[in-house]
Amino acid sequence: MVEEQKIVRKTDPKFIEEIIEYGSKYFTKEEMERLRACINCGTCTAGCPSGRRTAWRIKKIFRRAQLGLKEDALKDEGLWDCTTCYTCAERCPRKVPTTDAVRVIRNLAFRSGVANPRHLAVCGYLFRFGHAVPINDETRVVRKKIGLDELPATVHKYPEGLKEVNKIVEETGFKKVVDEAQKEAQKKDEKK
Numbered sequence: 025m026v027e028e029q030k031i032v033r034k035t036d037p038k039f040i041e042e043i044i045e046y047g048s049k050y051f052t053k054e055e056m057e058r059l060r061a062c063i064n065c066g067t068c069t070a071g072c073p074s075g076r077r078t079a080w081r082i083k084k085i086f087r088r089a090q091l092g093l094k095e096d097a098l099k100d101e102g103l104w105d106c107t108t109c110y111t112c113a114e115r116c117p118r119k120v121p122t123t124d125a126v127r128v129i130r131n132l133a134f135r136s137g138v139a140n141p142r143h144l145a146v147c148g149y150l151f152r153f154g155h156a157v158p159i160n161d162e163t164r165v166v167r168k169k170i171g172l173d174e175l176p177a178t179v180h181k182y183p184e185g186l187k188e189v190n191k192i193v194e195e196t197g198f199k200k201v202v203d204e205a206q207k208e209a210q211k212k213d214e215k216k
């Protein structure tokens with residue numbers, strides 16, 4: 025009985041609506057509604073190349089969405105192990121937009137302050153260098169060798185553009201979300 029009460033407390037029946045509503049900003053509502061059609065057959069998980077090497081089980085995320093297990097879904101670290109290869113989307117017998125739904129759930133996770141530390145590091149590069157993957161010496165050499173300018177015509181070549189990059193990340197609210205996620209990650213580290 026105690027266990028049952030615990031499960032009921034953790035349930036948010038509106039979670040699936042939230043995913044559908046949020047996902048409908050980027051995909052069609054009709055596609056997102058297909059999430060309700062998942063029968064948890066496991067075909068997606070069986071063909072998932074990432075799941076062969078990690079603990080990521082995509083079908084679990086859809087079950088959690090249907091059951092309203094929001095916290096479990098958003099905090100599933102495997103969410104970040106999906107490579108968005110779309111194998112599952114091609115194989116799903118119920119035409120669930122599996123990969124797109126994962127991207128939507130990741131977005132919701134990120135907005136709620138849950139983020140993969142490696143992704144946060146990449147965001148840091150973007151704020152500092154204007155690139156998620158800044159150029160390195162090796163790439164400079166290769167560029168020169170094949171007759172290109174040593175630096176691409178981006179913030180690397182025009183460092184004054186960095187101010188504009190940072191203005192965009194501030195004004196879109198992206199910086200704020202990343203800062204909050206970093207604070208959450210720090211708190212998590214301190215608890216270890």
Ligand code: SF4
Nearest residue numbers: 062064065066068116
């Ligand atoms: S293959 Fe489709 S129906 Fe089957 S578990 Fe995955 S998402 Fe659900």
Ligand code: SF4
Nearest residue numbers: 072106107109110112
């Ligand atoms: S899109 Fe993601 S979940 Fe689907 S098969 Fe590829 S890695 Fe697995």
